Amino acid sequence: MSSLMTNASAMTALKTLQMTNKSLDQTENRISTGYKVATASDNAAYWSIATTMRSDNKALSTVQDALGLGAATVDVAYTAMDSVKDVLDQIKTKLVSASQPGVDKSKIQSDISELQKQLQTYASSASFSGNNWLSVDSSSSSYNATQSVVSSFNRSSDNQVSISTIDVNITGVSLFDANANASGILEKGQALTTTGGVADSAGTDGTGDAATGTTASTAFAYDFTTNGAMTINNDDAITFKFAVNGGDATDVTIDRSTVDTALGTSDGKVGSSADMEKVMVQALKNAGIDAVNNTGTASATGVKVDGTTAGTVTITTGLKGTDASLVTSGTASSNNGNFYDVMKIDITNASADDLKAYSNAIETMSGKVTTAAANLGSVKSRIDMQQDFVKNLMDAVDRGVGALVDADMSQESTRLQALQTQQQLGIQALSIANSNSQSILSLFR
Missing domain, CATH: 1.20.1330.10 (f41 fragment of flagellin, N-terminal domain)
Known part of the structure; x- marks a missing residue:
C-alpha cells in the first residue's frame, strides 16, 4: 500500500543513515584522538x-x-x-x-x-x-x-x-x-665501656720473689655477674702491650676473630671468666707468646692463664724468682678498630x-x-x-594501557572508508525513498 502519511521506506533509510552517521562520528573521533576509549562513556572498565x-x-x-x-x-x-x-x-x-x-x-x-x-x-x-x-x-x-x-x-x-x-x-x-x-x-674509635658489655681492663705488673720462688703474675678483671656477657662486635678491639721476663713488649689484640676462634662461636660473646681464659690464651698465642690454660704447665719463657676465679683472669710466668716479671701497658679499646686518628698522626x-x-x-x-x-x-x-x-x-x-584504549589506526582508516561509502549509499537510499511520494502524484494527472 502506498501512503502519503507514512513513508516506511524513507523511515528505514533515515534510520540506517543515522546509525551510519553515528558510527562514522565514532570512527572519526578515534582517528582524531588516537583512542578507542577516550572517555568513561566509551568503556567504563577499560577507562x-x-x-x-x-x-x-x-x-x-x-x-x-x-x-x-x-x-x-x-x-x-x-x-x-x-x-x-x-x-x-x-x-x-x-x-x-x-x-x-x-x-x-x-x-x-x-x-x-x-x-x-x-x-x-x-x-x-x-x-x-x-x-x-x-x-x-x-x-x-x-x-x-x-x-x-x-x-x-x-x-x-x-x-x-x-x-x-x-x-x-x-x-x-x-x-x-x-x-x-x-x-x-x-x-x-671510641673506647669500649661496660655499658656496651666490654670494658678496658688494665693489668697489674708483677715480679717474682726469689725467697719463696713464686712466679710473677698479673690480673685482668671483668665482673661478668654485674656487667653480663662481654660482647666483642665486628669492629671492636681491645689491645695492650705485654712483656714477659724482661723481654720486649708485644702487642696483644682481642677482637671478634680472637673470641670466635677461641670459643668456637660466631657471636663474639664471652660469658664467663672461664671463657675469657680461653680468649686470653688465644690472643697471647696470636701475638707469639707461649701461653697455656690453667690445666697446662707453662714453660720458663711462657705464661699460664687461669680464669677459674670468677671475675678475674690471672696470668703467671713459668719462670720463678726475681728474673720473672710480667708487664702490661697501653691498654686501650676501640669500637671501630682504630687506635689512631689519621689527622693526628705526627712522625x-x-x-x-x-x-x-x-x-x-x-x-x-x-x-x-x-x-x-x-x-x-x-x-x-x-x-x-x-x-x-x-x-x-x-x-x-x-604498552598494556595502549592495548586497552588505543585505536588501531589501520583498522579505523579502513572502517572510515567503508562508513563513508555506506553514508553515501544511505543518502541515495533516502533520496529514492522520498521520491516515492512524487510517483504517487503522477497517478492523479
Whole structure:
C-alpha cells in the first residue's frame, strides 16, 4: 500500500543513515584522538584501568628521578672514597720512607700534613644537593644514619599502594664525624665501656720473689655477674702491650676473630671468666707468646692463664724468682678498630715502634675505606639495575594501557572508508525513498 502519511521506506533509510552517521562520528573521533576509549562513556572498565595505570606511571616517573638523584649521591661518595684510598696509600708510602735511617722525619711530616688536609678536603667536598655521607655530624638533629633512596612504587591486588627504598647505612661509610662521642672510619674509635658489655681492663705488673720462688703474675678483671656477657662486635678491639721476663713488649689484640676462634662461636660473646681464659690464651698465642690454660704447665719463657676465679683472669710466668716479671701497658679499646686518628698522626719525633703502629693503623683504615667503597659500588650497581627496571616497567605499563584504549589506526582508516561509502549509499537510499511520494502524484494527472 502506498501512503502519503507514512513513508516506511524513507523511515528505514533515515534510520540506517543515522546509525551510519553515528558510527562514522565514532570512527572519526578515534582517528582524531588516537583512542578507542577516550572517555568513561566509551568503556567504563577499560577507562578506569587505564586512568589508574597512567597515574601509577606518573609515580614511577618520580621514582626514576629519585633513583637518578640517589645514583648521583652514591657516585659522588664513591668517587671521593676512591681518591681517599689513593691518599692513604701515599701516607703509607711516606711512613715506610720515614723508617729508613738518617731520614729527616720533619720534612716527611710536612708532606703527610698536606695529605691529611687533602683527606679532609675530599670528605667535605663529597656533597651532592647538600647531602654528604663522608663528613657527618651524628649529633645533629637532622642526622639519619640510614639514607634511603626511593626505588619503586607498588600497588597490591587490593589497590593498596606502598613505596620501597634502597637503604644505605652511612655509619660504615662516614670518614669523619663531628660528634665527639662518635668516630668516622679515619678517626680513633671510641673506647669500649661496660655499658656496651666490654670494658678496658688494665693489668697489674708483677715480679717474682726469689725467697719463696713464686712466679710473677698479673690480673685482668671483668665482673661478668654485674656487667653480663662481654660482647666483642665486628669492629671492636681491645689491645695492650705485654712483656714477659724482661723481654720486649708485644702487642696483644682481642677482637671478634680472637673470641670466635677461641670459643668456637660466631657471636663474639664471652660469658664467663672461664671463657675469657680461653680468649686470653688465644690472643697471647696470636701475638707469639707461649701461653697455656690453667690445666697446662707453662714453660720458663711462657705464661699460664687461669680464669677459674670468677671475675678475674690471672696470668703467671713459668719462670720463678726475681728474673720473672710480667708487664702490661697501653691498654686501650676501640669500637671501630682504630687506635689512631689519621689527622693526628705526627712522625716528627716518632720511634720505630710508633712508625710501625702508624703503618698498621693506616693499613687498617685503608682496608675499611676499600670495604666502604666496595659497598658503595654495590649500592650504585643496584640503583642502576633498578633504574633500568623502572624504565622497562613504565614502557610495559604504557604498552598494556595502549592495548586497552588505543585505536588501531589501520583498522579505523579502513572502517572510515567503508562508513563513508555506506553514508553515501544511505543518502541515495533516502533520496529514492522520498521520491516515492512524487510517483504517487503522477497517478492523479
